[in-house]
Structure formats: structure tokens, C-alpha cells
Amino acid sequence: MATPMRRTLVALHRATCSSLMNAEASLDLRHPLPLYLPVRTKKRYFIPPAVGMKGVKDANIEDRARKAGVAPRQQYFERPINIASTSGVFDPYIPPEGDARLSSLSKEGLKQRTEQIKQSAGSQLAIRKIKEHDPQFSTKSFAVQAQEIFIEAHTALTQFNKEKLHSLLTERCYPEMTRGNRYKTISWRFLESLEPPRVVHARCPDMISKGNLYGQVTVRMHSKQTLAIYDRFGRLMMGSEEQPRDVLEYLVIERHLIDPYGRWRLHGKIVPSWAPAKDPIIKTVLIPGPDLEPGEEFEALNHHVPKPEAVQWSK
Numbered sequence: 001m002a003t004p005m006r007r008t009l010v011a012l013h014r015a016t017c018s019s020l021m022n023a024e025a026s027l028d029l030r031h032p033l034p035l036y037l038p039v040r041t042k043k044r045y046f047i048p049p050a051v052g053m054k055g056v057k058d059a060n061i062e063d064r065a066r067k068a069g070v071a072p073r074q075q076y077f078e079r080p081i082n083i084a085s086t087s088g089v090f091d092p093y094i095p096p097e098g099d100a101r102l103s104s105l106s107k108e109g110l111k112q113r114t115e116q117i118k119q120s121a122g123s124q125l126a127i128r129k130i131k132e133h134d135p136q137f138s139t140k141s142f143a144v145q146a147q148e149i150f151i152e153a154h155t156a157l158t159q160f161n162k163e164k165l166h167s168l169l170t171e172r173c174y175p176e177m178t179r180g181n182r183y184k185t186i187s188w189r190f191l192e193s194l195e196p197p198r199v200v201h202a203r204c205p206d207m208i209s210k211g212n213l214y215g216q217v218t219v220r221m222h223s224k225q226t227l228a229i230y231d232r233f234g235r236l237m238m239g240s241e242e243q244p245r246d247v248l249e250y251l252v253i254e255r256h257l258i259d260p261y262g263r264w265r266l267h268g269k270i271v272p273s274w275a276p277a278k279d280p281i282i283k284t285v286l287i288p289g290p291d292l293e294p295g296e297e298f299e300a301l302n303h304h305v306p307k308p309e310a311v312q313w314s315k
Helices: 001-025 061-068 108-132 139-159 162-168 171-179
Strands: 184-201 212-232 236-256 264-271
Touching: 061 108, 108 139, 108 212, 139 171, 139 212, 139 236, 139 264, 162 171, 162 236, 162 264, 171 264, 184 236
Parallel strands: none
Antiparallel strands: 184 212, 212 236, 236 264
């Protein structure tokens, strides 16, 4: 029964397909052809190496990139500059050894006197240029103003007032004064002036162009100060709050003379070659010891810390 039924259905299907094909031919119907659209895939920045080139490095990376069809990015070696201040001290002042305590009749005293005369001649010309842009400039009043800038800057440093520090320090002096002070506590006080401050050196250099002038004035300041620096654990690293010291400093104050809104700011210090070395910093170190249980005291154990053995480095 199933076989005759299947034969009947196959014959009926063939008859239906032939009748449909004859109808399409008589009506002139056409089926649409498939449409092919080019689609761009994701750009491949990494191209696998050729066979046999694994482990072989090309000497020139740019040539290798050009061969792969990748345009190498152009590199610009530029360094930003700031025209509000200079990057150093032009013709720095050379402090006399012993701070003019040598006799002018000795050989060393004559050399110092000759060097001072040469530097004073250039300072007079620089002061004239400074007065052309700052008519209120005076060597007597400026020394007191420089001392006030110094005191305000160090007071702001103890409080780490960034806004005030930027208004009192140049872009060169700011990182030098604030570097390494993030986790430290600074205690500084200005007690008195042992000698009145005075202007000892002045220069008026230009940068980038001929008329872009900067004024740099060196002020000698002899005062009594106290300084104490504590680490992040509150332990004293250097100095003392109770023991004042006599400090002789040569401050460099700078101003951009062309800028109508420019102001005198602390630019740096001149440290003479004959200055004594600074005191070493007291560092806090961890001494290895026994592991304490909760409730135990180190003093109760009477632990003896072994000393390192002496080593003979040379005979």
C-alpha cells in the first residue's frame, strides 16, 4: 500500500514542477542573481612573521614596518620651556673665601679684590637696565625685600602651601625646595639678622630674543635660624629646634623684566666651594629581633643584639 502511494506522490511532484517551469517560461520570469558586497575586515596591526624568520630580528624597525605596510609614527623630540623664568644662574657670584676676612695686602686678598672689582663693574650696568624697567628698584630697599621673600617662602614651605610657594619661587627653585619633603615635617624659624642684608651682585641676561630681559640680583644675608626635620614616624632626622645656628647665604632673586605683571621671586642659592659640609642625616632603621607575642615586652626578654664582626679589608 505504501509503495503505490509513494509512486503516486513522486509522479504528482514531477508534474507540478514541470507545469511551474512551463508557466515561468511563458511569463518570462527571472530569479535575482546573488549580490556580492566587499566588506573590509578589521585592520591587522600585527602581521605574523614569514616562515623561517622566527627569531631573526631586523636591524631597522622602520624598514620592517614599511615592508609590512604600516606607516611608522613620526617622533618629535621636543622639550617644553617656560619663559617666565630662566633655567639657571647667569654669571654666578663668586663669594670670597672667608667672606672678606683675608687681608687685602696678601696674595689671596688681592685676587679677591680684583675679582670683586670686575664683578661690580658688570653689576652697575645690570642695575641700570633693571631700573629702566623697574623705576622703583633700589639696592638698599631691595635687600630688605629679598629677605622678606626668603622668610615668607620658608614659612610657606613648613606649611606646604603650594599656591603661595608658586608666587614666591620660580619654576626652577620650586622643585629644588619641595623635592623629598612629602612625608617629612619641617620646623623652621627666622630669629634675627646678624648683619643687614646687602646686594652684592646683579646681572641682566636675555633669553630667546634680544629684548627678552631677566633681572637676577644676588643678596648676601647673614642671620640666625633654627631648623629641624622629622621623618614620617616623628623621629628627628636633622637639626634642632632649640639650638640656633648662624647661617650665611647668598640668595638669587629673579624677575622677568618685560612682563608687566612679573614680580621678584626666589630663584636659587649660591653655595661657595669653601663652605663646610652639612651634617649627616640620622636615618631610622629596623633592628632584627625576636617575634613578640601579644602582651610581651621587648625589655622583659633581655634580648642581646649581636654586633657585626670586624672585617679586615687590607693588611
